[in-house]
Amino acid sequence: MSDVVVDRDADLLARLRAGDADAFMTLVDRYGPLMLRIALSHVRSRAVAEEVVQEAWLGVLQGLDRFEGRSSLKTWILRIVANRARTRGEREARSVPLSSLAADDEDEPSVDQARFRGPDDPQYPGGWAIPPHSWARLPEDKLLASETLQQVRAAIAKLPPRQQEVILLRDVEGWDPEEVSAALELTPGNQRVLLHRARSKVRADLEHYFEAAA
Amino acid sequence: MSPTVPGGISCREVVELVTEYLDGTLDAETAERMRVHLEACPYCVEYVEQIRATGRIAAVAAAELELRPDRDHLLALFKDIRRSA
16 A cells, blocks of 8 residues: 555545535535444444534544545544544443443454364364354345344444444445554454454354244 | 364364455465365355355445434534634
8 A cells, every 4th residue: 555545535625625515515424324323333322422423523624624634534534433432432331330341352252162062072173063054045035134134233232332343344334454443543453353253243143033033 | 183174274263263264364374274174164164154144234234224414413513613714
């Protein structure tokens, strides 16, 4: 990657600085929903998430003249909302019992270890004892049924905030690993671990759901 | 290396390497072991597919959630800021 950030919002930036309201609304439409999702991954209510997003927009507008273009406009905006949401979420977290919060640094296996054979298994050491049932046999309308989607949203909402942020940007928004690391100020390794934990847990939740429904 | 553990990595290990495998960030040797394992193990192929599907379903799930920014309020905010600038 070169030093020059190719930014599809470059034109918008110039118009914004010139005070063009249409340019601002384009930006709002482009990133508003994503900002709200990021905020929702940190705070518990929609109302608070909306406040966080408003604050972030204020920060964006006030910071426009200082924005130096060392990252893309998108990355910069997302970093602002993520930081604000995090601060707000931490403040909220202080008022709830610690035991109700899932830690981000837990190190649990991706799949229940009871589903694998032991290391001394004569045939397949460490192999599947209870392998996953094929999802390909599920009809697509089951896979994407609104109940399934509801299940996935609930599974994501249960994840620790940083895992939610990463799975949102990688899988929902389709960002590159590099962009996500930059926007969330993560090392590439951390970005990967967070994504891995997030996907593993959501997959396991979905599997339970499909098995229970079968 | 046990001949019954394809690629010399166990299924237990494969599930921990899936994300790096899909991102193409495994070192060449591990990537090759993964390839050999997946060629021989339909269960792990299914697991990899489920992780892929999870991402896809998550994307659809998020899209279904109606998230509309409060345009009027933001427009007023923008005008306010420009006026005071």
